[in-house]
Amino acid sequence: MAAAAALRCNPRPSAAVALRGAAAAPQVGNEAAFELLVGATEPCLRGRRRGAGIRCQRSAAASAVVVEKKGRAVEPAREGANAGHTESELTVVMKFGGSSVASAERMREVADLILSFPEERPVIVLSAMGKTTNKLLMAGEKAVGCGATNVSELDELTFIKELHFGTIDQLGLDRSIVSGLSDELEQLLKGIAMMKELTLRTRDYLVSFGECMSTRIFAALLNKLGVKARQYDAFEIGFITTDDFTNADILEATYPAIAKRLHGDWVTGPAIPIVTGFLGKGWKTGAITTLGRGGSDLTATTIGKALGLREIQVWKDVDGVLTCDPNIHPNAKPVPYLTFDEAAELAYFGAQVLHPQSMRPAREGDIPVRVKNSYNRRAPGTLITKARDMSKTVLTSIVLKSNITMLDIVSTRMLGQYGFLAKVFSIFEDLGISVDCVATSEVSISLTLDPSKLWSRELIKQANELDHVIEELEKIAVVHLLQHRSIISLIGNVQRSSLILEKAFNVLRTNGVNVQMISQGASKVNISLVVHDSEAKQCVQALHSAFFESGFLPEVNDILQDDSVAHSNGTVYRH
Numbered sequence: 001m002a003a004a005a006a007l008r009c010n011p012r013p014s015a016a017v018a019l020r021g022a023a024a025a026p027q028v029g030n031e032a033a034f035e036l037l038v039g040a041t042e043p044c045l046r047g048r049r050r051g052a053g054i055r056c057q058r059s060a061a062a063s064a065v066v067v068e069k070k071g072r073a074v075e076p077a078r079e080g081a082n083a084g085h086t087e088s089e090l091t092v093v094m095k096f097g098g099s100s101v102a103s104a105e106r107m108r109e110v111a112d113l114i115l116s117f118p119e120e121r122p123v124i125v126l127s128a129m130g131k132t133t134n135k136l137l138m139a140g141e142k143a144v145g146c147g148a149t150n151v152s153e154l155d156e157l158t159f160i161k162e163l164h165f166g167t168i169d170q171l172g173l174d175r176s177i178v179s180g181l182s183d184e185l186e187q188l189l190k191g192i193a194m195m196k197e198l199t200l201r202t203r204d205y206l207v208s209f210g211e212c213m214s215t216r217i218f219a220a221l222l223n224k225l226g227v228k229a230r231q232y233d234a235f236e237i238g239f240i241t242t243d244d245f246t247n248a249d250i251l252e253a254t255y256p257a258i259a260k261r262l263h264g265d266w267v268t269g270p271a272i273p274i275v276t277g278f279l280g281k282g283w284k285t286g287a288i289t290t291l292g293r294g295g296s297d298l299t300a301t302t303i304g305k306a307l308g309l310r311e312i313q314v315w316k317d318v319d320g321v322l323t324c325d326p327n328i329h330p331n332a333k334p335v336p337y338l339t340f341d342e343a344a345e346l347a348y349f350g351a352q353v354l355h356p357q358s359m360r361p362a363r364e365g366d367i368p369v370r371v372k373n374s375y376n377r378r379a380p381g382t383l384i385t386k387a388r389d390m391s392k393t394v395l396t397s398i399v400l401k402s403n404i405t406m407l408d409i410v411s412t413r414m415l416g417q418y419g420f421l422a423k424v425f426s427i428f429e430d431l432g433i434s435v436d437c438v439a440t441s442e443v444s445i446s447l448t449l450d451p452s453k454l455w456s457r458e459l460i461k462q463a464n465e466l467d468h469v470i471e472e473l474e475k476i477a478v479v480h481l482l483q484h485r486s487i488i489s490l491i492g493n494v495q496r497s498s499l500i501l502e503k504a505f506n507v508l509r510t511n512g513v514n515v516q517m518i519s520q521g522a523s524k525v526n527i528s529l530v531v532h533d534s535e536a537k538q539c540v541q542a543l544h545s546a547f548f549e550s551g552f553l554p555e556v557n558d559i560l561q562d563d564s565v566a567h568s569n570g571t572v573y574r575h
């Protein structure tokens with residue numbers, strides 16, 4: 001079986017490039033203890049990779065680890081734990097968010113959780129502890145105006161030091177693990193105070209201390225527990241990004257680079273990799289970048305794709321992706337299955353639970369993503385895959401994105417009809433502003449602007465930025481700027497749009513809400529409605545109650561099984 005797998009994995013061995021020599025080691029069965037694996041000093045015989053990264057194989061005959069560029073895709077069997085992966089390979093990536101590692105107790109629990117999966121050989125991605133990122137940002141803002149001599153007294157700096165040194169003490173670790181970083185952080189804050197300026201580039205350097213500290217502490221904890229672990233700063237191991245500070249995009253070169261580094265280190269000296277989430281290195285500047293708030297999810301899926309892992313797990317403080325934000329509706333329920341498309345729409349349109357870009361690598365590598373609760377391990381969570389049976393799906397989840405800017409743009413007919421749309425969008429392109437939802441008529445366009453892209457510019461400049469957009473648009477159109485709007489996204493099966501919209505508009509009419517724009521059709525899994533901010537939460541609550549708590553969906557499912565309704569173009573059903 002192993003030999004056959006190896007053959008399939010390396011169809012053109014002559015094209016392979018020798019990476020590193022290594023002595024043969026005995027194969028270890030899947031059932032072998034975790035400690036045995038991480039304690040092993042020799043690489044096992046074979047490994048193979050899927051996805052866009054490199055494929056690695058150690059030839060038994062040549063006694064060398066070989067790496068070759070991805071040729072034709074190799075489909076491993078998926079059945080069973082670690083199916084298709086040999087013992088020399090890392091199998092899953094497990095990402096733990098800030099809430100999962102917020103304290104010494106939580107770190108112990110996460111260590112215990114990881115060790116409760118002895119059959120896995122995981123890569124661990126960690127976020128900063130608890131609210132550290134927010135505290136760092138706050139410290140930076142305060143430093144701008146407090147004067148260098150007062151930096152040491154900043155409450156946020158004291159909080160960060162107490163949290164990290166306190167955690168180290170409680171875990172019985174050595175303070176030197178982070179003392180250098182702590183000094184560097186204080187120096188940086190003094191620098192900001194002296195310059196009286198906090199640029200986006202400095203902001204990214206500043207927040208990087210959170211992940212750099214949490215990963216060092218956690219790696220030290222695992223090592224203390226007798227489990228070999230190795231800490232990595234993502235910006236040192238090949239996470240190459242654009243230089244868009246605070247919202248950088250991962251570049252393609254990242255995949256082979258991190259696969260080479262993580263796999264190479266693993267086969268020469270197996271130790272669980274503990275990688276900083278959220279961080280990268282700008283390809284032009286060489287400076288530390290961040291991937292946008294919540295970006296550790298993206299770090300995890302990038303690693304999953306690069307190494308062709310069996311599964312990507314993101315461990316949160318909720319029982320998976322829920323039917324809506326639990327802060328909006330306490331009765332939100334876990335959604336057991338999602339497709340990458342649904343999850344991507346959901347994330348992009350505001351569900352904080354997943355980073356907006358995080359589904360892309362998973363989809364490209366076709367690696368399943370499991371969203372789990374580190375506070376409730378037994379909860380099944382949400383499994384996100386390429387496809388699922390949508391035949392009985394109507395609505396999956398309701399998402400709210402607030403504080404949206406909307407523009408109504410009506411042509412002054414200075415341009416021909418065919419030139420109007422092109423001109424409008426070229427203005428957004430020139431100014432680098434993303435558009436979320438669009439509705440067009442012959443001579444007008446309504447659209448909403450992506451707040452995260454606006455946010456990524458300095459907040460202070462936002463007003464000027466919009467002024468500039470409007471100034472440009474007014475050369476060809478009459479423009480109305482509508483602020484404080486919200487997008488409510490109904491994620492589900494758009495093939496059932498009549499059913500969804502009939503129910504939704506019923507609810508909105510009952511609540512006296514006027515929809516200001518609707519966007520449907522472009523996405524097969526999302527219908528977006530724009531309402532005023534002041535009505536949005538109440539709308540989501542009412543919609544959630546109507547769709548998920550009133551027995552509506554089970555009733556619809558019953559009807560969908562009835563052929564007569566299946567052919568009734570979606571309009572005949574009971575209320």
Ligand SMILES: Nc1ncnc2c1ncn2[C@@H]1O[C@H](COP(=O)(O)OP(=O)(O)O)[C@@H](O)[C@H]1O
Nearest residue numbers: 097098099316317318321322324325351352353
């Ligand atoms: N549809 C949703 N499903 C689940 N959680 C959601 C949803 N919308 C918003 N959330 C919020 O997202 C939080 C989890 O995301 P996040 O804080 O980024 O997790 P972590 O920091 O652990 O990665 C939850 O605590 C919840 O409050």
Ligand SMILES: N[C@@H](CC(=O)OP(=O)(O)O)C(=O)O
Nearest residue numbers: 097098127133293294295296
């Ligand atoms: N620490 C970063 C990155 C991150 O992903 O965090 P979390 O996983 O806790 O959402 C942030 O707060 O944005």
